[in-house]
Amino acid sequence: MDCYGIMGYPVKHSVSPAMHNAAFKALGIEAVYAKFEVKPENVEIALKGAKALGIKGLNVTIPHKEEVLKFSKPDELTAKIGAANTLKIEEEILAYNTDAYGAIKALEKAGVGVSGKVALIVGAGGAARAIAFALVDRGATVVITNRTEQRGLKLTQDVRKYGNCVFVPINDLENVKFDILINATPVGMSGYMPGKLPVDERIVREGIVVFDTVYNPMETALIRLAKMRGCKVVYGIDMLVYQGAKSFEIWTGVTPPIDVMKKAALNALRG
Ligand SMILES: NC(=O)c1ccc[n+]([C@@H]2O[C@H](COP(=O)([O-])OP(=O)(O)OC[C@H]3O[C@@H](n4cnc5c(N)ncnc54)[C@H](OP(=O)(O)O)[C@@H]3O)[C@@H](O)[C@H]2O)c1
Structure with missing residues (x-):
């Protein structure tokens, strides 16, 4: 066996x-x-x-x-x-x-193409890293934001060697235009910060795609808000x-x- x-x-x-x-x-x-x-x-x-x-x-x-x-x-x-x-x-x-493949496949399953799109990734840890490289590999532009700016800037620098990537501080997102919002932090996860949003609720704009990598619970606060705003959602599961x-x-x-x-x-x- x-x-x-x-x-x-x-x-x-x-x-x-x-x-x-x-x-x-x-x-x-x-x-x-x-x-x-x-x-x-x-x-x-x-x-x-x-x-x-x-x-x-x-x-x-x-x-x-x-x-x-x-x-x-x-x-x-x-x-x-x-x-x-x-x-x-x-x-x-x-x-x-x-993880990189899984993220792209989950987006594809929801009918979301990434080439030519702008994706805002919240987080700069392992999951954010895999997703950021996978996205630029497929022709997307990536905007990174993260609680710890230094870590976000490091990821941005690394990704920029291979494609379009910029860093924006988490409190300066209001005027940033993007098509896809991706939560790659544990915020919203059961047992960690259930019911919490990883970004200010004004960032979850009507009509964008919202992908929460958190899979427990499946319906996070971010996914619920996105649905209320008529966004297409992509599940971490x-x-x-x-x-x-x-x-x-x-x-x-x-x-x-x-x-x-x-x-x-x-x-x-x-x-
Ligand atoms: N669906 C899947 O297959 C899959 C696969 C992998 C991961 N994930 C999800 O992705 C999450 C992150 O995993 P990881 O491997 O990237 O973890 P990680 O390497 O530990 O990175 C965690 C990231 O989340 C940020 N963060 C943590 N707590 C925060 C808080 N309270 N407020 C704001 N930002 C916070 C960290 O910011 P700092 O840099 O400021 O610490 C860092 O950017 C996991 O918890 C899981 O839910 C899902």
């Missing part, structure tokens, strides 16, 4: 095992996907161990997404982003960032499912059933 898993610290709330195990079952593939809690100082030894044990693939989550690149070979987009969430373990360890589906495909060469993975993720989130 092939073995896959997710390594992070902490990792106990991950819904990835539910998604992947449901897909293996639906496809009749004899494989198992487990959670591995790996302390930051143990990343290298964990990867050596995974290889020695014949583990075929790993998802990587906070705080290891950057560290794993020291021990693996990234594809072009992943190298630009500087963080990976998927490892395919062969003779070499190959690294991919399927779809990004989660598509990033998982892409990892699955990278490991097995098989396209998994999206509906099965989404149902399993939603069930796991309900606890």
Whole structure:
């Protein structure tokens, strides 16, 4: 039986095992996907161990997404982003960032093309990074805003090497024109800041596209407000499912059933 898993610290709330195990079952593939809690100082030894044990693939989550690149070979987009969430373990360890793919796929599923559009990303952490690089790669202009300006400016500088990207302080957004608003912060997340908006409510303008990467709850305060204002909405749960589906495909060469993975993720989130 092939073995896959997710390594992070902490990792106990991950819904990835539910998604992947449901897909293996639906496809009749004899494989198992487990959670591995790996302390930051143990990343290298964990990867050596995974290889020695014949583990075929790993998802990587906070705080290891950057560290794993020291021990693996990234594809072009992943190298630009500087963080990976998927490892395919062969003779070499190959690294991919399927968060970037998942975000674009979630937008596409909602009928949102990004080429030539202006996207405002709130946040400058791992998720914002992956989304910003994926967007400029597809011809969008990216506006970054972030609570900590220095971090936002650093991301802007990095992305600008590959496409159009500017930074705007979070309190100066009122006159900025954009087509797509993306929340890449945990603001609005259950157990962190439920019911809160990541930006001033005046920024959520009628007719724009609003994408909240937060997937728990699915209907965040931002999504509810966007719907009230007649905006097209894109759900974080779809990004989660598509990033998982892409990892699955990278490991097995098989396209998994999206509906099965989404149902399993939603069930796991309900606890
Ligand atoms: N749907 C998916 O598949 C998916 C995948 C990955 C992540 N996500 C979502 O994206 C969120 C961020 O993940 P990440 O990996 O990018 O985390 P991260 O690397 O820790 O970055 C967090 C970002 O959120 C900002 N932030 C945190 N708390 C804030 C607050 N109270 N007010 C304003 N800004 C705040 C941080 O700003 P500072 O720089 O000022 O600290 C930073 O820009 C997650 O919580 C999750 O909900 C979703």
